[in-house]
Amino acid sequence: MKSLSVFFKDLGTAVKNPKVLIPIIAIMFIPIIYSGIYLAAFWDPYGHLDRLPIAVVNQDQGAELEGKQLHVGEDLVKELKDNKEFDWQFVSKDQARKGMKDNKYYMTITIPENFSTQATTLMDDEPKPAELVYEPNASYNFVASQIGNSAIKEIRAKVSSKVTEAYADSLLDQVSKLSDGIAKAGEGAGELHSGAGDLDEGAATLKENLAKLANGTLELKDGLSPLTKGVSELHSGASRLKQGSSDLSSGLGQLQAAGTKLAAGADQASEGSGKLVDGLQGSLDGAKKLNQGLVSSEAGSERLLVGLQSAEDGSAKLSAGLQSSEQGSAKLESGLASAADASGQVADGAKGVADGLKQLAQASPELAQNPAVQKLLQASEAVAQGSAKLHDGQQQLAQGAAALHDGQQQLVQGAAALHDGQQQLVQGAAALHDGQQQLVQGSSQLAAGQQQLVDGAKSLQSGQNQLSAGLKQFNAKLGEAAQGGQQLAQGAGQLDNGSSQLLAGVNKLSSGVTTLADGSVKLDDGAGKLKEGIDKINDGSNELAYKLNDAADRASINKTDAMVDMFADPVQTAENTSEKVPNYGTGLTPYFMSLGLFVGALISTIVLKVRESSVPEASGWNLFVSRTFAFGGMALFQSLILTTIILYGLGLEVQSVPLFYLYTFLVSLAFIFLVQMLVTWFDMPGRFIVILALTFQLATSGGTFPIELIPDWLKPLSPLLPMTHSILGYKSVISTGDYSVMWHQAGILAIYGGVSIVLTALYFLFKGKKNQKAQAAETAAV
Structure with missing residues (x-):
């Protein structure tokens, strides 16, 4: 609270x-x-649609359908006058146009002049539907135009019903006429049945004679079969002979051409083998000279190996001497460094003595005037200066000794490297000497092989000469064989043409007999089918007469207004109002x-x-x-x-x-x-x-x-x-x-x-x- x-x-x-x-x-x-x-x-705006003005303009001139006058426009106007759903205003075209312009009407419905005429074209080859023209005034009120669209659909349904009613009335009259025509067709079908009986007897006689013709042509067709087979085999053999002789002649020609090329190649090979012998002889001389040079080179490499081994011993001794010299330079550097230190101390002492005497002289003027003291003072200064210079010299000597020692160390290292290089040279010279020995052996073998090649090339040259002579004789014989092959191919071609013409004639004869046999068989079958068809015509004409008479009875109808209305409007709608909004x-x-x-x-x-x-x-x-x-x-x-x-x-x-x-x-x-x-x-x-x-x-x-x-x-x-x-x-x-x-x-x-x-x-x-x-x-x- x-x-x-x-x-x-x-x-x-x-x-x-x-x-x-x-x-x-x-x-x-x-x-x-x-x-x-x-x-x-x-x-409830839809409950007051009778207040909505709609202009209706009827310009329909009417038409004639099956001898009856049809005025769909007038019928529609009568329907609308009894319809209170809208405020229908029946006016002229000019009044409707002015009313739409002044926003007096929400829609105009126009029934054209040819409305009834077009409604009668249903049975024409190119029917034209009747057009009902409506013009909504949507710019004045869009909702009203939509309501008018619904209304025009209802009007269209009513007009369609009226037109359909007129067609149904005419169609039922035509059905009555159709019933009379079917009855007459039944009488004609009875007469057709009588004529079909006579036709059936003639068809039986025709079938009997055509059967005899079919049997004779079949026997002739069987007799031609062996002849056709023999001629076909003859033609096939002639074709194969022609092809084989042509291939033989062509092959002999190609073989002759190849033999000519082979003979030319053999001559070239003979000349080449002579050049080969000459070249191999020159190569043999070069191999011998190479062997002599390698023998001389092998002796030189041996001498080089001995010299390098001597140089290697000298470099070893040089390395040992430089190591001793390096040790001496180290001692020299150490002694000069000690001497420099001592000389420094002496210079410092001499300078102290000279300074002490100078102070003493300054302290005692009388003593300074003493000549002996003056000499002593000059001598002490000279000693001091000399000892200083000596110290400087000693330092320079010590520095030189240090540089000498560094150089000696570098020389020792260089000598060691020189000694290592000398050893590698000795090893390389030994390997070179071994390779020279192997080359000498290989050059000896090369010379022996070159000699064998020269002997083989001479034998090849002799064989090439013999081959060239044999190929020339073989080519002469091939030319004669090629001429015979051409003559054989020409004869085989003539034989093939003759057998082909013979086979064509036999095939035409066989084809004609086959066609004749097939035609006679088909005629026989056709005659049988003709008789069957005539039998069916006989039966069918009898049934047709019966059915047409029955159809004439069934097509006879009693036309009433209710029947016409049913044709015009066969479907009705029933609204379920359970979900309807009032x-x-x-x-x-x-x-x-x-x-x-x-x-x-x-x-x-x-x-x-x-x-x-x-x-x-x-x-x-x-x-x-x-x-x-x-x-x-x-x-x-x-x-x-x-x-x-x-x-x-x-x-x-x-x-x-x-x-x-x-x-x-x-x-x-x-x-x-x-x-x-x-x-x-x-x-x-x-x-x-x-x-x-x-x-x-x-x-x-x-x-x-x-x-x-x-x-x-x-x-x-x-x-x-x-x-x-x-x-x-x-x-x-x-x-x-x-x-x-x-x-x-x-x-x-x-x-x-x-x-x-x-x-x-x-x-x-x-x-x-x-x-x-x-x-x-x-x-x-x-």
């Missing part, structure tokens, strides 16, 4: 203040103002009630405070309870007023009045809590979000046109927005009575409302604490 105290204080403040109370009362009527006025204006307003009520409640929720946040209270010290929780009860009460009053006026003011019929009241209250609560949450959190941007959501709901909720007709990119938004679910629930409680759908949609709307309440509570609990701290800080500062 403590939490409700803030709500009652806010309520009392609002009641006492007319400036607040009057707007609150006004927004309770926003949903009914928004939706009720539109529904009242267009509650009027336009009932169908749009779910859409406009949802729209009115959503707009009412939005305007409520403008009049009612969403974050503030008349109690300054109210906590966040108390503010939440106060605002929730305020908006909940507004939802209750808006739903009660809207439902009551829709039910009893407009006369809406629903499946359940209590559930209609309850469901409207649930929809109103869900909408107002959702709008409250958005405005509480975001203030003016929240109202913009609400307007944006309202815009999308107008397009995607399915309240006017089916959702399937909206663009594909809008379809995913439909199930996410609350008005889609509120409309589905309203359709159930108003029209279908499927309350399970209503409760399911109510559950979804409850989720919208519950989540919105929780988010609103979070705002007041957290933001309220911050506001209290800010107010406490301001109070403390004061």
Whole structure:
């Protein structure tokens, strides 16, 4: 109860203040103002179509069908005069044109002059449908033009029925005439049956004679078979002989040409073998000279090996001497370094003596005048200078000795490398000597092989000469054989042509006899089929006479007006009204009630405070309870007023009045809590979000046109927005009575409302604490 105290204080403040109370009362009527006025204006527009003026212009001149006058235009005008669905205005063409221009008529229907004439062309080779011209005044009112389109379809059906009735009447008359014609055809079929009997006897005699002809031609065909086979075998043998002799002649010619080339090649080979003998003889002389040079080279390599071995011994001795010299230079460097140190000490002592004498002389002028002291002073200075120079010389000698020692070390290293190189040269010279020995042996073998090649080449040259002589004699014999082969091919060709002509003549004879035999057999078969066909004609003509007489009896009909009407309009429709909506307003009520409640929720946040209270010290929780009860009460009053006026003011019929009241209250609560949450959190941007959501709901909720007709990119938004679910629930409680759908949609709307309440509570609990701290800080500062 403590939490409700803030709500009652806010309520009392609002009641006492007319400036607040009057707007609150006004927004309770926003949903009914928004939706009720539109529904009242267009509650049942299709029930007043008789007020909608439509111009009708009849220019039909009529026509004649099977000797009867046909005036489809006049019949249609009579039908429309008895029809009260629209305000039909029967005017001239000029009046209709002026009325459309002045927006007096919503549509013009014109019946052309040739309307009846074209209706009579159904039985023509190129029938032309009758055209009923209508012109909707869509620029004046698009909805009225759409209603007119539905009306013209109904008129077209009526005109089609009238034309079909005239055709049916004429067609039934033709059927009666057809019955008389069938009866006469039955009499003719009886006469046909008598003639078919005589024809059957002649066909039997024809078949007997044709059978004899067929047997004779078959015997002639069998006698020609051995002759044809023999001639065919003769032709086949002649063809093979011709082909073989041609191949033989061609092969002999090719063999002669090849023999000529072979003889020429043998002559060239003989000349080449002579050149080969000469070349191999020269190569043999070169091999012998190579062997002599290699023997001399082998002796030189032996001498080189002895010299290198001597040089290797000298380099070893040189290396030993340089090592001894390096040791001596090291000792020299050490002694000169000691001498330099000693000379340094002597120079320092001499300089000290000279300095001491100079100080002594300066201290005793008399002593300084003494010639002996002066000489001693000069001698000490000279000694000091000399010892200094000696020290410098000693240092230079020590440095030279160090450089000498470094050079000696490098010489020792070079001598060691020289000794290693000398050893490698000795080893290489030994390997060279061994290779020279192997080359000497190989050159000896090469010379022996060259001698054998020379002997073989001489034998080859002798054989080539013999081959060349034999090939010349063979080519002469091949020329004679080639001439004989050509003569044989010519004779075989003549034999093949003669056998081919003979085979062609026999084939023509055999083909003619075969054709004659086949023709006689077919004639025999045809005669049999002819007799069978005549038998069938005889039977069929008998049956035809019977059937035609029976058909004449069946085709005789008794034409009545009911029969003609059935032909003209054979299909009727029966409407199932279990799911029918009584009027336009009932169908749009779910859409406009949802729209009115959503707009009412939005305007409520403008009049009612969403974050503030008349109690300054109210906590966040108390503010939440106060605002929730305020908006909940507004939802209750808006739903009660809207439902009551829709039910009893407009006369809406629903499946359940209590559930209609309850469901409207649930929809109103869900909408107002959702709008409250958005405005509480975001203030003016929240109202913009609400307007944006309202815009999308107008397009995607399915309240006017089916959702399937909206663009594909809008379809995913439909199930996410609350008005889609509120409309589905309203359709159930108003029209279908499927309350399970209503409760399911109510559950979804409850989720919208519950989540919105929780988010609103979070705002007041957290933001309220911050506001209290800010107010406490301001109070403390004061």
